[in-house]
Amino acid sequence: MPDQTSNGMRCNEFDLLLADAIDGVLSGSELSRFQAHAGVCKACGPLLAEAEAGRGWLKGLTEVEPPANLVTAILASTTGVDTQRLRVNAHAAQPQVSWLERVQASISGYIEPVWAMVRQPRFAMSFGMAFFALSVGLTVAGVKPADLATISLRPAAIRLTYYRTQSRVVRYYENVRIVYEFESLARQVKRNVAPAEPGPATQKDHKNDTTQQPEQKQERNYSQTDNQLILAAAPVGPSVFDLSKTDPLNPDLPVVSVTTYRRFV
């Protein structure tokens, strides 16, 4: 606010007198100077009008009525005493309600907010989709509502149900056309990609052979045929149990014929 002087009154002085002027306590020369300043000053004139208007608005406000149970609540929270008179007043103020209405009122406090939320289209749609997905899932799993009546909750029965359901799901999965088509395709790809069976061992390269080992023995072995009969013979002599009586330098051992079969592969 500019601190200017009009008719001998400064604007800050006007501001100090403004409340008193609106209250009607100004009088005499002070009131005339105040009014003269308000009529001349472009800042203070509207200020007076606005302050008067604001006061008018506020004076138009009526007192609000406190809630009926406020006093009871205050007394309960301070002294914890609910006096007899207050109880009588509260009883007289409240109409008689049946127990059913009281139960409904108490339940509706919890249900109403949830119900209001559920009634919103987006939530209703979500619940609908969830129910649809659940019903499809149960149908695929083979769960029927009629089965629920005969359901057994014994651990063994639950385990059996679990295995049956698992096998049913596995069967269902493996019988899906696209699954076994993919499986067969995968097997085929695997077969094509896997390395071929190793062939017979190649012959030794004789040119690079530096061992200079005679090949005769090996050739002899390879020349052996299957199921070749080898005959081993020993001279016939005294019993082996009488070896102590025989001359160690000239043993006269009994001859035992032994026939062995040796298979060369």
Place this chain on the structure above:
Amino acid sequence: MEDVQVVAMLVRRCIAGDAAAWEEIVQTYNRRIYNICYRFAGSSDDAQDLTQDVFIKMYRTLPSYDHTKGAFVTWVTTITRNLLVDHFRKTKQDRMTDSIDAASSEHEDAQPLSEQIQDQSAPPDAHVRSREVGDAVHAALGRLSPELREAVILRDLQDMDYREIAVVLKVPEGTVKSRINRGRGELARLLQRTYRQVM
């Protein structure tokens, strides 16, 4: 409003444990405190909670009241004002994050002022119109800064004199008058702007 001796006697009985005396105090002042809280906080739920808090604090600090230092109503109003300031500080962050337009539907003042005024398109009867205007003024009051709001509430709604208001607000009388003037002017500007938009 109060006879100092009568109130002093009432307070003494209260301190002595007379439940009836306390009930009389509650009956006498609950309406006034509730109205201050309602006009300052803006909602009836907050006002109810705050009123209870005021009486709880009064009940605990009643022995500290000295009738020689001031009127009981000034003491009560000071407690109320201090709790309101605390409440304002606590809820400041909530208000900053809240949208102005998004608020509870308990009161129509939750809507912007212009919407409230537009609602009176149909020619209402005098009572309805008066209530709607009252709601608009209440909403505009809530838009004032807390310093200006408490000053105009105590002066124009509770009819306290400047000296008592100065005691409650702990500021000089000149500051009280200045705040009242600015509060009234700001309120008038808010309401005039709203009505001009509607016209």
